[in-house]
Amino acid sequence: MLSLLLLLPLLGGLTFFVLPSKLSSPTYRIVALVISGLVLAWTAVVGQQFNLSQASSQLTENLDWLANLGLNYRLGVDGLSLPLIFLNSFLTVIAIFASPLEINRPRLYYSLILLLNAGVAGAFLADNLLLFFLFYEVELIPLYLLIAIWGGARRNYAATKFLIYTALSGVLILSGFLGLAWLTGSLNFDYDPLMAQALPVVSQCILLGFILVGLGIKIPLVPFHTWLPDAHVEASTPISVLLAGVLLKLGTYGLIRYGVQLFPQAWHLLAPYLATWAVVSVLYGSLMAIAQKDMKKMVAYSSIGHMGFVLLACAAATPLSLLAAILQMVSHGLISALLFLLVGVVYAKTKSRDIETLRGLLNPERGLPLIGTLMVAGVMASGGIPGMVGFVAEFMVFRSSFPVFPVQTLLTMVGTGLTAVYFLLLVNRVFFGRLTLELANLPPVSARERWPGVILAILIIILGLQPNLLIQWSQNTDSLLTAFHTAPQALLTSLPR
Template structure:
């Protein structure tokens, strides 16, 4: 389905164009700049909702709102854009979180023009990543997003901001190299040179080639997701980044990696997916258990929530590995849900820091009486993060559990081990989150909290938190609000992934043992290579 008006091009370029006149705006206290930037963000988000409402058909599984224009034909680069059920809800999530992050940046008074300019450039890059249908364009948008994040942390972060920013750029830029290498390898494969992602997905690759490409993409997206042991940049980045940047980092940027795994690994390399799916499930369990246990040792409020994010992304890996529509749907819902929850919690941690000037939970206490609104909002966000029934986190994790346990692609023993260990993470998350609430909001008031003029949440701050909590509760009570946007796509994607299972039977010469897979799914030729 195509559209006459280039809506996606407008949505990508509008924030970038809006950033151009910012250096010319008056700089006094940043008032003009912040109102101008917020207006640009609101216009962008409004146009986004209108464009999808008018042009996107929820019942169509394929790409819609397709746009393609030659850009640099000498190197095969086209301005090719489209959205489907995997990308459209993430574009809306990006619009909501980024617009609220602009509103959360109200207190930025140091170099406000540069700050807001970088925020708008990052906004453009986010939309570009989710909408790009040219592999080289995807890479360029992926790289464009890294630079603003680095500069935002390095200039407006905490005491160790330069260390955190440098670690972020080194990890993520190194991972990005694998995207570029895989893009060129796939483009040249078979003699038909193209970067068009749909054409690349239709090419007939050897399974061995797909395995190498799958591994390259897994490394690239594993850094960004992040997957253990490639995760160490994230707690440092979160602990030093200003709250609005943490909102986007946790709410949107981590989801780019999940989207990449679904788009490139599962969809485009479906014949290699059965070989790596058990690895994804194992890595997901490691993420959940390791990050949940490590969270207990964190005294820094934002570092504890950063490890919570790592644990939640582990569920996404298990859902992607499930080979069931329910599991894949749960993975996408978990990304949307976590994007909202993490953005709310990191914003509220920023509200707390602005008043107390500390993120050390040992120095906090007794804040429930002094800031009851912040306490109530923080508690609601924490309840959503620990998957309380009636909130979006519960629906996402439950869907992943049911999807994986009902999968016939794995042996019973393997499914039992994965589910039991993942369930341990579900038990651990309420402990470290409730412990966090207890240390911050209960107990004796400390010197850090006893600052004259300590105030409760302002109307602007309460509004931002509620804009995130309302959809969290809405999706928890009526999941179809989110799932209807991608159901048609996840059904088609899961069918394609399951078709890839038969590749193992067609390619017995690979002689690769898959000890966790169920022989009944793979065909008689492959059973000789399996150990249940």
């Protein structure tokens, strides 16, 4: 069942190269929507087969591949990966639906999006360290091309910068995995959350350091964040949706899977420093967002701040905090996708993203009233207003982290207040006030531009009012802490917190 989550988008992406080249761009878009819809439907089938009461990996698949290298085809899904698989499939449909009807080189464009979906799904499902690394690197190629070919004026610079940073991230992660195999004397890279416990704590800390820096680039965390604003500004709107909504989650997913679970003793030792790192990322991202004049760059810096909440929850490493981390990942994916979609519509209609020049877009007659209303909803969700999924996620992060790291939690809570500051600046300046003559009688918003935002906003509210619809998939987070439960208690109690 899990292999179909990879084969459907992979074969679907390759299908575009055998389709007649004379088909119109809207026809290719319909084909891509059908294929991505099938992937989403099959993800729902996998979710239906998922046993909520079973904490361990489910629907596992195992096939010997390159056994001499330790690379085996092993897939599995649990409460950590399943919500992210749903997010990946859903936002792929949204991104394709939001893509322009007429686009240059449509066959390549839609095939790359589907290949990107397959690569991300493979990384979330991999139960072999080298297989995870393989998929982690595979998704780099489609995203690089999607930015470099269909991006903005500085697309080559942004795409190259993204390529260099992400390639370095992969090298560091692979170094950690190879070091683990070398020090344990094992040539088998099949995932085992207990395999690193035999190592001295110093060795664990060194290996974990490589993985943390590698994943910190992907998330991204300060000071490894500089590639993200450039990539977002130059990427097209659908690609920004996938980048913020899905791609960044590979880093935070890796924190739990290959940090918390693989190196429990080292994680306990480094946890206070990781919580402080989260504070730096949250405050820096929020303050930089306040200083931005470009709407898209503001949303990009807000992502840096909100991903710091995930690091804080992971640092606490309790069942509740890991559940909060998963919820925050999904929440950020939905909210950031909504915000980037709306910024894209504003730019398409006004040809500007400058906060200093745009005014009065909420005008009900000549402005963009629906887009403004959705933007207010997205801003409220990002700011943690009750009744929306952002509030539930952030409240759980703070509630679960405060008993472990009270000072760091209080400092990150300041980031929530700063979120309200910079997004209120955006809404107040861009959507309220008098609509200028230059912006009067804007082109109407099409269904392609309208419905993705409406659907995302509805989902954000539904999950905010009924968070158990999401929490139920990951409620057995005790299984993610198996390594902690089996680690030598004398060592754990002697480590500083």
